[in-house]
Amino acid sequence: MASERMEQLVRTEYKQGFYTDIESDTLPPGLNEEVIRHISMKKQEPEWLLAWRLEAYRHWLTMQEPHHWAHLEYPRVDYQSISYYSAPKSKKDGPKSLDEVDPKLLETYEKLGIPLHERAALAGVAVDVVFDSVSVTTTFKEKLAEAGVIFCSISEAVREHPELVRQYLGTVVPREDNFFAALNSAVFTDGSFVYVPKGVTCPMELSTYFRINQANTGQFERTLIVCAEGAQVSYLEGCTAPQRDENQLHAAVVELVALDDANIKYSTVQNWYPGDEEGKGGIYNFVTKRGECRGDRAKISWTQVETGSAVTWKYPSCVLRGRDSVGEFYSVAVTNHHQQADTGTKMIHIGAGSRSTIISKGISAGRSQQTYRGLVKVLAGAQGARNFTQCDSLLIGDQCGAHTFPYQEIANSSAQVEHEATTSKIGEDQLFYCQQRGISEEDAVNMIVNGFCKDVFKELPMEFAVEAEALLNVSLEGAVG
Amino acid sequence: MNQIERLGDLPSLLADPQQQAKLTPQQAQAAQEFCRLGWPTTRDENWKYADLKALLKQGFQWDPSLVKLEDTQLEAAWLPLATAAIRLVFVNGVFAPEHSQQTAHAQVSYQVTTPAEHPLTAAYPAQVAQDKKANAQAAFCALNQALGKTQLQLKVQGCLDTPIYLVYLSTQASEQAYLSLSQLKVEVASGAQATLIEHHLSLGSPNNCSHRQAQIQLDAGAQLKHYYIQELANTDQHLSQLDVYQTRDSHFTSQHINLGGKWVRHDLDVVLAEPGAHVELDGLFFAAGRQFIDTHTRINHAAGHTYSQENYKGILNAKAQGVFNGRVLVQPQSQKIEAHQNNANLLLADGAQINTKPELEIYADDVKCSHGATTGRLNEEAVFALRSRGIDETQARGLLTLAFANEILDNIEILAIHQRIEEAIAGRLPAAYNLKGVL
Numbered sequence: 001m002a003s004e005r006m007e008q009l010v011r012t013e014y015k016q017g018f019y020t021d022i023e024s025d026t027l028p029p030g031l032n033e034e035v036i037r038h039i040s041m042k043k044q045e046p047e048w049l050l051a052w053r054l055e056a057y058r059h060w061l062t063m064q065e066p067h068h069w070a071h072l073e074y075p076r077v078d079y080q081s082i083s084y085y086s087a088p089k090s091k092k093d094g095p096k097s098l099d100e101v102d103p104k105l106l107e108t109y110e111k112l113g114i115p116l117h118e119r120a121a122l123a124g125v126a127v128d129v130v131f132d133s134v135s136v137t138t139t140f141k142e143k144l145a146e147a148g149v150i151f152c153s154i155s156e157a158v159r160e161h162p163e164l165v166r167q168y169l170g171t172v173v174p175r176e177d178n179f180f181a182a183l184n185s186a187v188f189t190d191g192s193f194v195y196v197p198k199g200v201t202c203p204m205e206l207s208t209y210f211r212i213n214q215a216n217t218g219q220f221e222r223t224l225i226v227c228a229e230g231a232q233v234s235y236l237e238g239c240t241a242p243q244r245d246e247n248q249l250h251a252a253v254v255e256l257v258a259l260d261d262a263n264i265k266y267s268t269v270q271n272w273y274p275g276d277e278e279g280k281g282g283i284y285n286f287v288t289k290r291g292e293c294r295g296d297r298a299k300i301s302w303t304q305v306e307t308g309s310a311v312t313w314k315y316p317s318c319v320l321r322g323r324d325s326v327g328e329f330y331s332v333a334v335t336n337h338h339q340q341a342d343t344g345t346k347m348i349h350i351g352a353g354s355r356s357t358i359i360s361k362g363i364s365a366g367r368s369q370q371t372y373r374g375l376v377k378v379l380a381g382a383q384g385a386r387n388f389t390q391c392d393s394l395l396i397g398d399q400c401g402a403h404t405f406p407y408q409e410i411a412n413s414s415a416q417v418e419h420e421a422t423t424s425k426i427g428e429d430q431l432f433y434c435q436q437r438g439i440s441e442e443d444a445v446n447m448i449v450n451g452f453c454k455d456v457f458k459e460l461p462m463e464f465a466v467e468a469e470a471l472l473n474v475s476l477e478g479a480v481g
Numbered sequence: 482m483n484q485i486e487r488l489g490d491l492p493s494l495l496a497d498p499q500q501q502a503k504l505t506p507q508q509a510q511a512a513q514e515f516c517r518l519g520w521p522t523t524r525d526e527n528w529k530y531a532d533l534k535a536l537l538k539q540g541f542q543w544d545p546s547l548v549k550l551e552d553t554q555l556e557a558a559w560l561p562l563a564t565a566a567i568r569l570v571f572v573n574g575v576f577a578p579e580h581s582q583q584t585a586h587a588q589v590s591y592q593v594t595t596p597a598e599h600p601l602t603a604a605y606p607a608q609v610a611q612d613k614k615a616n617a618q619a620a621f622c623a624l625n626q627a628l629g630k631t632q633l634q635l636k637v638q639g640c641l642d643t644p645i646y647l648v649y650l651s652t653q654a655s656e657q658a659y660l661s662l663s664q665l666k667v668e669v670a671s672g673a674q675a676t677l678i679e680h681h682l683s684l685g686s687p688n689n690c691s692h693r694q695a696q697i698q699l700d701a702g703a704q705l706k707h708y709y710i711q712e713l714a715n716t717d718q719h720l721s722q723l724d725v726y727q728t729r730d731s732h733f734t735s736q737h738i739n740l741g742g743k744w745v746r747h748d749l750d751v752v753l754a755e756p757g758a759h760v761e762l763d764g765l766f767f768a769a770g771r772q773f774i775d776t777h778t779r780i781n782h783a784a785g786h787t788y789s790q791e792n793y794k795g796i797l798n799a800k801a802q803g804v805f806n807g808r809v810l811v812q813p814q815s816q817k818i819e820a821h822q823n824n825a826n827l828l829l830a831d832g833a834q835i836n837t838k839p840e841l842e843i844y845a846d847d848v849k850c851s852h853g854a855t856t857g858r859l860n861e862e863a864v865f866a867l868r869s870r871g872i873d874e875t876q877a878r879g880l881l882t883l884a885f886a887n888e889i890l891d892n893i894e895i896l897a898i899h900q901r902i903e904e905a906i907a908g909r910l911p912a913a914y915n916l917k918g919v920l
Contacts, residue, residue, distance in 0.1 A: 069526060071842075380831060380832070393841075393843070395843070395845075395846035395848070396846070397846060398813075398814075398816065398845060398846045398847070399813075400844075400846065401813075401842070401843055401844040402841075402843050403840070403841060403842040403843060404839075404840065404841040404842075404852070405838065405840050406838060406839065406840075406854065407836070407837075407838045408835070408836065408837045408838070408854055408856060409834070409835075409836045410826070410828065410834065410835045410836075410837075410856045411831075411832075411833075411834040412828070412831060413828035413829060413830055413831050413833060413858045414831075414858060415828075415856065415857065416855075416856070416857040416858075417854075417855065417856040417857065418853075418854075418855045418856075418857075419839070419852075419853060419854040419855070420851070420852070420853040420854075421839075421841060421851065421852050421853070422850065422851045423841055423843050423848060423850040423851070424848065424849055424850070425846045425847060425848070
């Protein structure tokens with residue numbers, strides 16, 4: 001029976017679930033100004049950053065967790081039961097090469113199917129590995145340095161390039177932006193910093209693998225990418241997390257700044273632990289991602305494949321300030337079991353001639369609930385702004401839900417804004433057509449689902465596209481509607 | 482209590498037990514409900530763009546003894562319908578029998594009563610799956626229940642081949658603006674068919690505020706065509722709540738036309754409660770000057786094998802602001818449904834603004850749902866195509882705008898309405914859009 005096979009496949013276990021036992025230097029749970037001072041001290045941060053964090057914290061205290069608008073249901077997070085700092089114990093100077101890296105850590109990446117050195121060498125990818133909250137190893141630094149590209153952990157950037165960090169940090173996502181951004185601003189412990197100078201095309205794709213490992217540690221990543229005039233960079237972010245029973249909070253902030261003619265491509269494959277079949281456990285993924293096309297003809301492109309997390313709250317957005325700037329958002333989101341995802345994008349058209357494209361594909365199975373929530377806003381000055389939005393949802397099983405809440409706020413008559421959305425299940429006729437040509441039901445479903453997502457996958461860098469297709473097949477293979 | 486200095490103070494006034502003592506128990510209960518709910522604010526998702534601040538600052542009175550109709554030109558204002566089964570006229574919400582045409586009909590019966598005598602109950606049974614986001618105008622409906630003076634009950638029992646025509650007039654009753662509250666309850670019996678025209682218009686330019694709450698129930702196999710034509714003066718404020726409850730194989734079509742009003746808010750909630758229910762909502766609004774027109778529609782597919790189709794179009798000029806929020810909810814277990822929604826908006830000037838949100842919320846998998854929303858101005862290539870055939874530019878723009886509206890107007894089967902609206906659109910177009918000699 002098709003439905004039985006579907007059951008079977010839907011029950012596929014989280015293949016990346018394991019736990020690496022590394023001693024950690026962890027703060028006791030709780031959040032207060034002392035904790036923030038401690039984090040700042042541990043990171044050897046300058047005075048201004050501590051003040052900045054404390055201001056964010058004080059503002060955060062006045063804010064309420066947003067529970068009323070998102071289409072999500074989850075128990076409230078007790079922010080005092082989370083530990084805000086966790087660093088793998090390392091030698092004073094830290095590892096200088098792969099040989100010095102904790103073998104257990106390398107083993108973890110082996111299990112994930114990411115042979116770090118091989119991958120780095122063969123694919124020419126520099127990996128700034130974030131394990132829990134501290135960068136452990138960075139590769140290909142010299143090659144990047146030759147091109148003048150700065151790629152390091154944000155803590156390192158604070159120490160070595162304070163003027164750049166201070167100039168851009170919090171300018172795209174202000175501290176007061178939202179509850180989770182304020183929390184992140186107060187307690188962020190790590191993340192990446194990229195600066196591509198004027199006219200430089202980054203010689204390789206930059207990549208970071210995030211891992212959550214310690215039980216009860218939230219991760220508060222802060223990523224800042226700045227592309228100066230005419231510069232180009234492609235950044236890859238991928239996530240997997242070990243199987244844990246308790247919900248873990250992840251509240252990252254990603255800021256992108258593109259000056260004149262700059263081009264930033266940001267790709268994500270997210271496969272955090274989604275909780276078990278009963279909806280127990282899993283990661284809370286409350287992320288604020290925003291890019292600003294500050295210069296004319298700048299371009300920011302977000303591509304994401306979201307398959308994990310118990311609860312996702314994520315809206316990678318573009319502020320199109322420059323003339324003729326371009327924003328793009330390509331997304332595939334897959335939810336299964338009891339997963340909930342409220343995701344989408346915002347395109348704010350400020351500059352004349354700014355253009356944006358939104359392609360969102362949602363696949364909802366099991367008892368999961370998935371929501372696309374998007375905003376296209378055209379301000380009065382955005383002459384000739386153009387947006388095209390397409391969001392399609394595929395339903396697998398009669399217990400799941402797929403929802404679409406697209407907002408359009410248009411205040412310029414020369415703007416052209418289009419939105420279209422469809423929701424349906426895999427057609428019996430489509431399946432029949434494939435099967436009568438000798439393709440098994442399972443393969444047919446895979447084919448149809450992959451075809452459904454093709455528009456997004458083709459935007460991914462090659463190695464990510466392979467990973468994404470594999471992920472999709474693992475999550476849904478043979479899930480026949 | 483028949484007037485208030487600031488409408489915003491009404492909750493504190495009604496909370497007074499002495500005031501409540503003057504009401505019937507049910508009305509007092511409604512007053513308490515109103516005080517509990519309070520006025521909606523823009524922090525409420527349903528009222529995100531509809532700011533009540535200006536309205537709540539105004540003073541109103543609602544003394545029906547002051548309502549009188551002096552204008553003898555009344556008949557020129559309403560639709561020249563060839564035939565109408567009955568015509569009922571309400572002036573500032575108060576029934577005006579002297580202007581009504583109350584022919585006896587076997588297929589339709591009606592009664593004008595008050596909310597005090599016949600309090601409106603919930604629009605549909607509690608066991609039918611509800612939409613959590615419905616009842617946006619709950620506060621206004623409670624107010625209507627507490628202070629309203631008029632309720633019209635209509636019952637259709639057979640196939641009525643001539644329309645029922647309801648005229649709602651807004652007039653300057655006294656020096657102070659009038660707050661008119663009225664209720665309408667329509668029941669179309671099993672297998673019955675009817676056409677209902679609701680026509681809201683102003684005489685002169687009063688700055689009244691009217692709230693109309695309506696409930697329509699369609700029994701098995703019933704069919705109703707509903708025309709809602711709002712041509713209030715650009716000084717008038719208007720709110721309306723319509724709840725439609727559809728049972729097995731019933732058929733409801735709505736033509737919702739909005740041309741006037743300074744500040745207008747509509748909520749159309751349709752519940753498809755049993756298999757075979759079919760609904761089609763068409764709407765057109767044209768806002769100019771500083772008009773604000775906000776329409777929220779909600780279609781609740783509470784049963785399988787139901788069908789909905791929705792097409793709303795907006796034209797905005799000058800500094801007008803339009804809001805469209807179309808919501809389609811498919812309840813769990815409502816399999817084999819089809820829901821399609823379309824919203825298109827034409828902006829004629831840079832100061833105009835449109836906020837649209839076509840929402841789909843789907844909890845069943847065997848569904849065919851789609852929605853689309855577009856906003857833009859006239860296609861320059863289409864303008865060029867007409868010009869290349871010798872039509873001058875202003876006329877080309879006029880024709881294309883009319884063609885945009887015609888997608889909705891073409892479904893209007895009553896010629897008098899069709900012509901009236903076409904002319905109204907032509908009359909409201911800016912100078913660069915000319916339809917002279919075309920209509």
